[in-house]
Amino acid sequence: MKTRFLSNLLLSFIWLAVTGTFSFINFVFGFILSFFLMWLISKEREENKYFYRGPKLIAFVFFFLYELIKANLQVAYDVVTPSFYMKPGIIQIPLTAKTDLEITLLANLITLTPGTLSLDVSDDREVLYVHAMYVHDREEFIADIKNGFERKLLEILR
Amino acid sequence: MKTIIFKTASAYLLPLLLLFSVFILLRGHYLPGGGFVGGLMAAIAFVIHSFANGIDKTKNIIKFHPGFLMPVGLLLALTAGSLPLAFGDTFMTGLWMKQSVPVIGSVGTALFFDTGVYLVVIGVTLTIIFTISEGL
Amino acid sequence: MLIAVISGFVFALVIPLIMGRLKSKSTLWAALLPLSIFVFFLSILPEIQDNGHVRISYQWVPSIGVNLDFYLDGLSMLFVLLISGIGTLVFIYTSAYLKGHHFLDRFYAYLSMFMASMLGLVLSDNIYTLFIFWELTSISSFFLIGFNNDSEASRKSALTALAITGIGGLFLLAAMVGLGHVTQLNQISAMSSLSEVIQGNNLYGWILLFLFLAAFTKSAQFPFHFWLPGAMKAPTPVSTYLHSATMVKAGIYLLARFTPVLGNHEWWNGPLIIVGAITMVYAAIHALFRLDLKGILAYSTISALGILVFLIGLGTSAALLAAAVFILVHALYKATLFLVTGIIDHETGTRDVSQLGGLNKVMLPVGIAALLAAISNAGIPPSFGFVGKDLIYAATLGMGDLAWPLTILAIITNVALLFAGFLAGIKPFLGKLPERFQHLHLPGPAMYAPPLILGILCILFGLAPFLLESSLIQPVVAGLTGTEPDFHLQLWHGFNLILLLSVITIGSGTALYFILKPSENLLSKVTAFEGISPESIVRLISSGFATFSSGWTRFFQNGYLRYYLITILSFISLMLAYRLFTGITLYVDTSTMTAVTFYEAVVLIIMAVAILFTVFSKSRLVAVASMGVVGYSFCLIFLFYSAPDLAMTQFSIDTLTVILFVLVLYNLPKYLKLSDTRDRVRDGLLSLAFGTLISILTLEVMNETVSKETSQYYAENAYILGKGKNVVNVILVDFRGFDTMVEITVLAIAAIGVFGLLKLHLRSTEKE
Amino acid sequence: MNDYLIMGLSTLGAVFILLAAVGVVRMPDLYLRISVTTKAATLGIGLLLLAAGIYFNEFGIYSRVMAIILFMLLTAPVGAHMIGRASYFTGVKLWSGSKLDDLKGKYHPKSHELSSDNDQKKDENK
Amino acid sequence: MEILLVIIIGLLYAAGIYMMLRRSLVKLIIGLILLGNGANLLIFLLGKIVKGEPPIIADTEKMLGEIYADPVPQALILTAIVISFGLQAFAIILIKRAYKVVKTDDLDEMNATDEDL
Amino acid sequence: MSVYDYLYYVILPVLAGSTLLIFIRFIIGPTLSDRVVSLDLLLTTGIGIITIYSIHTDQPAFLDIAMIMALIAFLGTVAFSYYLEKREKNE
Amino acid sequence: MSNPYIVLPVIFQLFVAVVLMFSWNRKNLQKLISVIGSLIALLISLLLLLKVNQEGIQAMQAGGWVAPFGITFVADTFSALLVLLTAIAGLAVSVFSVGSIRNARIKFGYFPILHLLIMGLSGAFLTGDIFNLYVWFEIIIISSFVLLTIGGEKAQIEGAIKYVTMNLLASVIFLTAIAILYGLTGSLNMADLSIQVAAVENRGLVNVTAILFLIGFGIKSAVFPLYFWLPASYHTPPPAISAIFGGLLTKVGVYALLRVFTLIFIPDEFLTWVISIMAMLTILTGGLGALIQNNMRKVFSYLIICHIGFMLAGLGIYSTIAIAGAVFYLVHDIMVKTNLFMVSGLIFKFKGTYSMRLLGGFYKEQPLLSLLMAIPLFSLVGIPPLSGFWGKLLLIKGAIASSNILMIAFIILGSFLTLFIIAKLWAAVFWKDGAELPRKKHIKYFEELKPLKKKAMIGSIAFLSVISLGIGFGAEWIMRLSMTIAENLMDPAPYIQAVLGI
Numbered sequence A: 001m002k003t004r005f006l007s008n009l010l011l012s013f014i015w016l017a018v019t020g021t022f023s024f025i026n027f028v029f030g031f032i033l034s035f036f037l038m039w040l041i042s043k044e045r046e047e048n049k050y051f052y053r054g055p056k057l058i059a060f061v062f063f064f065l066y067e068l069i070k071a072n073l074q075v076a077y078d079v080v081t082p083s084f085y086m087k088p089g090i091i092q093i094p095l096t097a098k099t100d101l102e103i104t105l106l107a108n109l110i111t112l113t114p115g116t117l118s119l120d121v122s123d124d125r126e127v128l129y130v131h132a133m134y135v136h137d138r139e140e141f142i143a144d145i146k147n148g149f150e151r152k153l154l155e156i157l158r
Numbered sequence B: 001m002k003t004i005i006f007k008t009a010s011a012y013l014l015p016l017l018l019l020f021s022v023f024i025l026l027r028g029h030y031l032p033g034g035g036f037v038g039g040l041m042a043a044i045a046f047v048i049h050s051f052a053n054g055i056d057k058t059k060n061i062i063k064f065h066p067g068f069l070m071p072v073g074l075l076l077a078l079t080a081g082s083l084p085l086a087f088g089d090t091f092m093t094g095l096w097m098k099q100s101v102p103v104i105g106s107v108g109t110a111l112f113f114d115t116g117v118y119l120v121v122i123g124v125t126l127t128i129i130f131t132i133s134e135g136l
Numbered sequence C: 001m002l003i004a005v006i007s008g009f010v011f012a013l014v015i016p017l018i019m020g021r022l023k024s025k026s027t028l029w030a031a032l033l034p035l036s037i038f039v040f041f042l043s044i045l046p047e048i049q050d051n052g053h054v055r056i057s058y059q060w061v062p063s064i065g066v067n068l069d070f071y072l073d074g075l076s077m078l079f080v081l082l083i084s085g086i087g088t089l090v091f092i093y094t095s096a097y098l099k100g101h102h103f104l105d106r107f108y109a110y111l112s113m114f115m116a117s118m119l120g121l122v123l124s125d126n127i128y129t130l131f132i133f134w135e136l137t138s139i140s141s142f143f144l145i146g147f148n149n150d151s152e153a154s155r156k157s158a159l160t161a162l163a164i165t166g167i168g169g170l171f172l173l174a175a176m177v178g179l180g181h182v183t184q185l186n187q188i189s190a191m192s193s194l195s196e197v198i199q200g201n202n203l204y205g206w207i208l209l210f211l212f213l214a215a216f217t218k219s220a221q222f223p224f225h226f227w228l229p230g231a232m233k234a235p236t237p238v239s240t241y242l243h244s245a246t247m248v249k250a251g252i253y254l255l256a257r258f259t260p261v262l263g264n265h266e267w268w269n270g271p272l273i274i275v276g277a278i279t280m281v282y283a284a285i286h287a288l289f290r291l292d293l294k295g296i297l298a299y300s301t302i303s304a305l306g307i308l309v310f311l312i313g314l315g316t317s318a319a320l321l322a323a324a325v326f327i328l329v330h331a332l333y334k335a336t337l338f339l340v341t342g343i344i345d346h347e348t349g350t351r352d353v354s355q356l357g358g359l360n361k362v363m364l365p366v367g368i369a370a371l372l373a374a375i376s377n378a379g380i381p382p383s384f385g386f387v388g389k390d391l392i393y394a395a396t397l398g399m400g401d402l403a404w405p406l407t408i409l410a411i412i413t414n415v416a417l418l419f420a421g422f423l424a425g426i427k428p429f430l431g432k433l434p435e436r437f438q439h440l441h442l443p444g445p446a447m448y449a450p451p452l453i454l455g456i457l458c459i460l461f462g463l464a465p466f467l468l469e470s471s472l473i474q475p476v477v478a479g480l481t482g483t484e485p486d487f488h489l490q491l492w493h494g495f496n497l498i499l500l501l502s503v504i505t506i507g508s509g510t511a512l513y514f515i516l517k518p519s520e521n522l523l524s525k526v527t528a529f530e531g532i533s534p535e536s537i538v539r540l541i542s543s544g545f546a547t548f549s550s551g552w553t554r555f556f557q558n559g560y561l562r563y564y565l566i567t568i569l570s571f572i573s574l575m576l577a578y579r580l581f582t583g584i585t586l587y588v589d590t591s592t593m594t595a596v597t598f599y600e601a602v603v604l605i606i607m608a609v610a611i612l613f614t615v616f617s618k619s620r621l622v623a624v625a626s627m628g629v630v631g632y633s634f635c636l637i638f639l640f641y642s643a644p645d646l647a648m649t650q651f652s653i654d655t656l657t658v659i660l661f662v663l664v665l666y667n668l669p670k671y672l673k674l675s676d677t678r679d680r681v682r683d684g685l686l687s688l689a690f691g692t693l694i695s696i697l698t699l700e701v702m703n704e705t706v707s708k709e710t711s712q713y714y715a716e717n718a719y720i721l722g723k724g725k726n727v728v729n730v731i732l733v734d735f736r737g738f739d740t741m742v743e744i745t746v747l748a749i750a751a752i753g754v755f756g757l758l759k760l761h762l763r764s765t766e767k768e
Numbered sequence D: 001m002n003d004y005l006i007m008g009l010s011t012l013g014a015v016f017i018l019l020a021a022v023g024v025v026r027m028p029d030l031y032l033r034i035s036v037t038t039k040a041a042t043l044g045i046g047l048l049l050l051a052a053g054i055y056f057n058e059f060g061i062y063s064r065v066m067a068i069i070l071f072m073l074l075t076a077p078v079g080a081h082m083i084g085r086a087s088y089f090t091g092v093k094l095w096s097g098s099k100l101d102d103l104k105g106k107y108h109p110k111s112h113e114l115s116s117d118n119d120q121k122k123d124e125n126k
Numbered sequence E: 001m002e003i004l005l006v007i008i009i010g011l012l013y014a015a016g017i018y019m020m021l022r023r024s025l026v027k028l029i030i031g032l033i034l035l036g037n038g039a040n041l042l043i044f045l046l047g048k049i050v051k052g053e054p055p056i057i058a059d060t061e062k063m064l065g066e067i068y069a070d071p072v073p074q075a076l077i078l079t080a081i082v083i084s085f086g087l088q089a090f091a092i093i094l095i096k097r098a099y100k101v102v103k104t105d106d107l108d109e110m111n112a113t114d115e116d117l
Numbered sequence F: 001m002s003v004y005d006y007l008y009y010v011i012l013p014v015l016a017g018s019t020l021l022i023f024i025r026f027i028i029g030p031t032l033s034d035r036v037v038s039l040d041l042l043l044t045t046g047i048g049i050i051t052i053y054s055i056h057t058d059q060p061a062f063l064d065i066a067m068i069m070a071l072i073a074f075l076g077t078v079a080f081s082y083y084l085e086k087r088e089k090n091e
Numbered sequence G: 001m002s003n004p005y006i007v008l009p010v011i012f013q014l015f016v017a018v019v020l021m022f023s024w025n026r027k028n029l030q031k032l033i034s035v036i037g038s039l040i041a042l043l044i045s046l047l048l049l050l051k052v053n054q055e056g057i058q059a060m061q062a063g064g065w066v067a068p069f070g071i072t073f074v075a076d077t078f079s080a081l082l083v084l085l086t087a088i089a090g091l092a093v094s095v096f097s098v099g100s101i102r103n104a105r106i107k108f109g110y111f112p113i114l115h116l117l118i119m120g121l122s123g124a125f126l127t128g129d130i131f132n133l134y135v136w137f138e139i140i141i142i143s144s145f146v147l148l149t150i151g152g153e154k155a156q157i158e159g160a161i162k163y164v165t166m167n168l169l170a171s172v173i174f175l176t177a178i179a180i181l182y183g184l185t186g187s188l189n190m191a192d193l194s195i196q197v198a199a200v201e202n203r204g205l206v207n208v209t210a211i212l213f214l215i216g217f218g219i220k221s222a223v224f225p226l227y228f229w230l231p232a233s234y235h236t237p238p239p240a241i242s243a244i245f246g247g248l249l250t251k252v253g254v255y256a257l258l259r260v261f262t263l264i265f266i267p268d269e270f271l272t273w274v275i276s277i278m279a280m281l282t283i284l285t286g287g288l289g290a291l292i293q294n295n296m297r298k299v300f301s302y303l304i305i306c307h308i309g310f311m312l313a314g315l316g317i318y319s320t321i322a323i324a325g326a327v328f329y330l331v332h333d334i335m336v337k338t339n340l341f342m343v344s345g346l347i348f349k350f351k352g353t354y355s356m357r358l359l360g361g362f363y364k365e366q367p368l369l370s371l372l373m374a375i376p377l378f379s380l381v382g383i384p385p386l387s388g389f390w391g392k393l394l395l396i397k398g399a400i401a402s403s404n405i406l407m408i409a410f411i412i413l414g415s416f417l418t419l420f421i422i423a424k425l426w427a428a429v430f431w432k433d434g435a436e437l438p439r440k441k442h443i444k445y446f447e448e449l450k451p452l453k454k455k456a457m458i459g460s461i462a463f464l465s466v467i468s469l470g471i472g473f474g475a476e477w478i479m480r481l482s483m484t485i486a487e488n489l490m491d492p493a494p495y496i497q498a499v500l501g502i
C-alpha cells in the first residue's frame, strides 16, 4: 500500500516534469492520472521499494559518470587509431544481486559503460554474461564489476 | 521473451509511457501531438509490455479486449461531433466551455473528439499487434 | 384499343395463376381473348374505311416523348386482323395440340404476351413504343421457341433466333432514335410530310441501314434468314403464328410503315429489291430439297418474305398493292399448311415428307384444308393466291427496263413455291397410306377446324375478292402510297400476258412436282453446299467471335497481376506523356527554391540509397528495414520543413509498419529470384518512365503560384475560433474533423479485418 | 557564458556520436559494434540535449530534456541486451580476435533457456 | 532543395512501381508503401515548403506570423498517412494469410480466380 | 562565430557525416543484427540532429519529436530481436 | 440553404456500426439492428431526396466553417438519389445477409463493416470536398477489403490481392491528383475548385491533372484498360457481399467521374475522345468477357464492366441527354446488379454451384422463383420497358445527336451481347435439364434453412425486383430526375451557389 502510494507520487512528479507546468492543480491532475493508470495496469506488477538513500545515490551517479567517461576515452582511442588493442570476450559473472530490479539495473549500467555489454542473465539468476572489449584478465574483470558497480548499486538498493 | 532485464524494464516503462501518451494527447491542440500519436504511444507501451511478458499477461493488465476501445472511441468521437446538432449547429461544430480548465486549457468538443481518436488508435494498434503475435 | 393491347399482357400474367386453379380439362376458353380482340377491331373496320385512321394517345414517359400513341389505319388494320384472327385459331388449335401439357399455362401466357406485343407493334405510332413492342415480340418468341426447353436443339435455336432478331431490334432502336432526332417528332404518322427533310439529312443513310438491318433480321431476309428454319423446333402453333403469319411479317410491316416516310429514294429501293430478290430465289430453291415438312414450309416462308421485301422495294403502287394482297394470301395459306403439318406430326410422329402419303384416308378434313391451301399457294384459280400472283407479275412487268429480269426471278420463285406447297399440302395425303399409319384417326375438331377455316378463306377471298377490296386492301394501299387507290381486285382479268405467266408457272411447277422426288440422297447433296451458306458463314463468324472473345479476355485477364499493373501503368504513362509534352511548355523556375544544405543533402542521399537498397535487396527483412530508413529520412525532411506533427506521425507509423512486417515475415521462405533480366529491364524502364513523368509534372506545377486563401484563414482563425495553437491539430480535429472521423473509422475497420483474417478459420461446414 | 557552454556540450556530444559512427563502421564484430555504439551515442545525445536545455533555459524544456535522457538511459541498454542476445543464438559469430566465450553452449537450442553452469566452478569443485 | 525532392519523388514512384511488378507479394506491398510515401511527399512539396516555421501559434500570439509552413498539406498528409497505415496493416496481414492458404508469396501462383473460366 | 553558426556549420555537418557513416554499416550489413544496430544508431543520431535543429530554428517543439523518437526507436529494436529469436526457434 | 441534417445518412450508418460493434458476440441482435438500422437509413435518405427535390440543392458546412474552409457536404439531386439507392441496396443486402451469411462471418464483424461500407458510399456521394472524397474512398476500399477477405478462403485471398493492389494504386493516383490540384489552386472544396480551376492559366497542367483523375476514378469504376481487379475478385466472397460490391462499388467511381468531369474539369475534345474510346472498349471487353464465362457470378462481373462502359459513354458523348442517360443507367444498374448477385446466391443455395454447365432445371423446379429472377435478368438486358432500356435509349439519343455512329454501334453491340448472354444463361440455368449434383457438406442448402432465412433471401430479391420494375414502368419519374441531374451537372452554377453563396 505504502509503495503503491509512493509510486503514485513518483509518477505524479514525473508528470509534472514531463508537462513542465508546476502547479498544484497539475499535480493533482497528475496524481489522479497516475492513480488511474496504476489501477489499470496493477495486476501483475510487483511492488518495489524506491530510493531512500539519497546521498549514496548521488555518489553513485558521479562514480558512474566517471566510469562512463573513462571507458569512453579508452574505447575512443581504439576506435580512432588504426589498429585494435582490444581483447574482447564474453565473460560469466556470478551475481550477488538477486531481485529483478537489482539485476536489471546492474546489467543496464554495465551496458551503458563503454566496452561492456550485458548479453543475458541466466534463467536461475545466478550469473550475468557480459561481453567486454578489454578482458586482460578474467578474475580481475569480474572483481572490478563486483566491487565497483554491483557493490555500490546494492548499497543503494538494499 | 524470457529475459529478466527486459521484463523489469518494461514494468517501469509501461506507466511512464502511458503517462507520456496522455500528455501528448492533451497538448496536441497547442503543440505537436494529439490523439493519434498519443494513442500510438499508449499502444506501444502495451506492446512493449507484451513483448516482454507475453500477451496473456498484458491482456490481464488491460482487463478487457483492446478491440473494445474501438467502438468506445468511435462513439466518443461521434458524440462529440453530433453534440452540436442538439444545439442547432452543424455536425462537428466546436462547442467550448466558457472557462478554461487548468492543465488542459480550453475544454471543448474538440478535446473529446481527440480523446475518441486516442482510444480508437489504442484499440486498433493493440488489436492488430496482439492478433498477429498470438499467431506466432 | 389500349385495352386490346394491354389485355394480352395482363392475360399473360394472370393465366399461369388461374389455369392451375380452374382444373378444367379444356382450355378452349383461352381463345376468347383473341377472338374478342378480333371482333373488336372488326367493328372498327367501317370507321377506318371512312376516316382512314383512328388515333389514341396515352402519356407514359412524356419527358422524352415515349408515349403510347396508337394509330390504326389500313395497314395496321390488316395486321391487327391477321394477328387476332389467326391468333384465335392458333389458341383453339393449341388447346388440342398441347392438351394436358404440364406447362400449358405458360405456353398460353407466352402466346398471349406475344400477341399483345404484336398488336402493340402494328398499332404504335410512337417510334419508341414501336421499338418496345418489337423487342417484346422477340423476347416472347424466345420463350415460345424455347418452350421445349429440355431439348438442346430447341434452346439453341431459341438463342439463335433471339440473337438475330435481338440485334436487329437494337438497330431498329438506333433507326428510330435517328428518325426522332432528324424530325424532332415522335409520331410516325406525322413524319411522312417531312420525307424530303429526312432524305436530305446526312443521317438518312444510317437510318436506312439500321432500319433495313432490323427489318431483314426480323423478316428473315438473306443472309439473316437461317434462324427461321431453326426456329421450327418450336411447337407447331408457334411456327404457325410467329413464323408464318405474324412475327416474321413485322419486318415487312416496318418497311411498309416507313415507305411513305423513307421510301421513294434509290437508297431505299435498290437494297430492298436486291435483298428481296436474292432471298426469294435463294430460299425458294432451298425449299426444293427439304424432307422435313416444317423445313419446306420455313424456306418457302422465307421466300415469300423475300417477295414481299422485293415488292416493297419496287415501290410502285402496283407493287405495293401486290404486297398488301400477298401478305394476306401468304398468311392464310401458310398458316393452314403449318397447322396441317402440326396435325401430321402430332398424329404420325414424323414430318419426313418422303415417308408420308395417303393420309386422306384417315383424316380427310385435314387433307381438304391442305389441298385448299396448296392451291392458293400455287396460285391456281380460283384461289386467293391466284389473285396475289397476278398482282405480283403485274408489278414486275410494270418496272420498265428491268421488267423482264425481275419477272423471271418472280417466276422462278413462284415455281419453286408451288412445288413446295404441293409437297407440303398434297403429297402427304395422296398415294398409298403406309402400313404403320393405318390405325390413325381424325383428331378432334379443335385441331382440324382452324386449318379448315383458313383453307376455306383461301378460296373464298379468291372467289370474292370484293369482300376485302374496299374494306381492307384499299385503305392499306392508300396509306402506303399516299394516293387514292384506283384498282379492283378480281380473279379474272381476261387472257393476257399475266395469265400466260401464271399458266407457265403452274405448269412448270406441277411438272417439277412429278419429276423431283425429294430424298435423303438429294438432301445430302444439297447440304454439301452448306459450307458456303450464310448460316455456316455466320456460324463461322460467331465461332470466330467466340475465339476472339476468349482470346481478348484471356489476353487482358490473364491471371498475372503484374501484367495488369503493366497495362494500367503503360496506359497512365502514355496519357500523361502525351498531355505533358503536347500541352505544356516545360521550364523550371528555380528562383523561388530554397538552397540545399549539407545535412539535408545527406538525408536525401541516405533516402535515395535506402530506396534503391529496398528495391534491390535480396532479403525481405533487409528490404523492410531499409524501407524503415526511408521512412525515418522522411521524418527528418518533414522536420526540417516545419512539420513536427508529420514527423512524429510518420515516425511512429513507420516503426509500426516495420514491426508488422517483422512479425509477419518470420516464417516466409526465402525470396526467390523469379524474374529474368528482360522482365526486369522492361519493368525498370516503365517505372523510370512513370517516375520521370511524375517528377516533370511536379516541377511544372511548382512553377504555378498558389492562392493561400485557405491556409491564411486557418492561420488567422485557428486560435481565435478553434481555440488551439497547433494549427495542424486544429485542422485535424476541427476545421477538417470529418476527415479524422473517417480516418479512425478506417483504422477500426482495418483492425477488425486483421482480426478476422487471422482468427477466423471457417470450419469445413461453413465454407460457403 | 551560456553560448560557450552550449558550444562545448554540443561539441562533446557530436564527437561522441561521431565516435559511435566510426565505431560501428570499424568494429570487427556485432557485439563490439553494440558495445561501442550504445553508450557513446547515449552519452552524445545526452550532452546535446543538455545543450538544448541550456539554450532554451526554461524549466519545461529542462524537464523534457531530462525525461528524454531518462528514457534513453532506460531503453538503450535494454535494447542492446536484446539485440545482442538474439544475435548470439541466431549464430552471429564473435570476432576472430576474441579471447574467450563463456556463453558457448549455454543456451538450450530449442527453449533458449540459459543455464548458469560455470565451467570454472566445475573446475574448482574438482 | 526542391529539385532534389522532386527527384526523390520520382524515385519513390519509380521504385514503388518497380517493386509492385515483382512476383513477390511482400515486394508488392513494400512497393505500395513506397508509392504512398511518394504521394505524401508530393503533397508536401506542392504545398510550398518552408523551413523552420512550423504552423504553431506562439505562446504570446493569437495567430500565425507572416511566414509559416502551410498547415493544410500537413493535415492532409497526416490523414493520408494514417489511412494508408490502416490499409498497409491489412495488406501486410494479407501476406500472412495468403501464405497460410496458398503456401507461397509468389504472385504468379495466385491466379486461380482468373483462370476458372 | 555565433552559437547558431557554430551549430549550423560545425555540429550539424558532423552529425550528418556520422549518419552517413552509420548508414554505410546499414548497407554492408552483413547480418540483419548489424542492420538493426545501425538502424538504432541512425535513430539516435537523428535525435541528435533534431536537438541541434531545434536550437538552430529556436523551436523547442521539435524536442518533443526527439522524445517520441527515443521511445519508439526502442520498440523497433525490440521487435527485431523478437523476430530473430522467433525465427531461430521455428527453424 | 444550409441544412445540418444532410450528413445524417452518413453518421447514422456510423452510429449503427458502432452499436453493432458493441453487440459483437450477439449475432441475432446484430441481424436485428442491421435490418432496423437499414430501414431507418432508407427513410432518412428518402426524406433527403424529397427535401432536395422540393427545395433544391442543400449544403452543409461541417463544423460551421464557411466554405471553402471547412468540409462541405452537398446534397443535390444526384447525390441524394444515389444515397437513396445506396440505402435501398443496403437494406436489401442487409436482409439478404440475414438469410445467407453464416454465423462464423457474423462473429467477425460482418455487419458493422457492411454498414461502414454503406456509410462510406453515402459519404462519397454527399461530400463536396475533394480530399474528403478521397477519405470516403478509403473507407470504401478498406471495408470492401475486409468484406472480400472475411473468411479468408483461398479464392477470396487470391482475388483480394489483386483487388487490393489495384485499388490502392488507384488511391495513390487519386491522391497524386489531389496534390497537384492543391498545388495549382490551393483549394480542396469542389465548388471552389470549379472556379479556381477555370481560372488557371496553364491549361496544359489542368489537362494533365484531369488525366490523373480520369485514371484514378477509372480504376475504381473498372473501365478498360483499368478493370482487371474486378473479374478477379467479385465472384469470390459470399453472395451478399458480391451483391453490395456489384451494385455499388464501381458506381461510386462512375459518380466521381461524372461529378469531377462536369464540375471541375470540363473535358476538352481530346479528353472526350479518350473517354469515348475507353467507353467503347469497356463495353466490348465486358461483353466479350461475359460471353465466355461459365461461373454465373463471373458473367455478372463482366457485365458490370460492360455496363460501366455505357455510363462512361454518356460522359464521352458529353451532352445533357447523354449524361441523363448515364445517370438513368446508373440508377437502374445499381438495383439490378445488386439483385443479380443475390439471385446467383439464392441459386447457389439451392444447387450448390455457380457453374452454368452444371446448373439447370431451375425453371422446372422453382417456376415462381424463376419468374421472379427473370425480372432482374431481363431488366439487365433492357428488354423494354424494363429499367435497363431507358438509360440506353437516352444514350443512343445523345449519340445520334452528336452523330457518333461508332458509339451507337458499340452500345448496340453491348446491348446485344448482354441480351445474348442473359438468354444463354437463362437457357443454361433455367431451361436446361439439371444434372443431379452431389451434395456438398459445407453448404447449408436452402431447404435446410429456417423459414425466416428463406423469406429474408427471397424477400430481398423480390424487394429489389419490384423497385426495378418500378423504375422501368414508372420511368417518367426517374427520367425527370435524370434530366434534372444532367442539367445540374452540365450547369454547375446552382451547385456553386449553394456551396459558396456566389
Ligand code: NA
Binding pocket: B028, B032, B033, B034, B035, C645, C728, C729, C732
Ligand atoms: Na496533432
Ligand code: NA
Binding pocket: B092, B093, B094, C734, C735, G062, G063, G064, G065
Ligand atoms: Na468547429
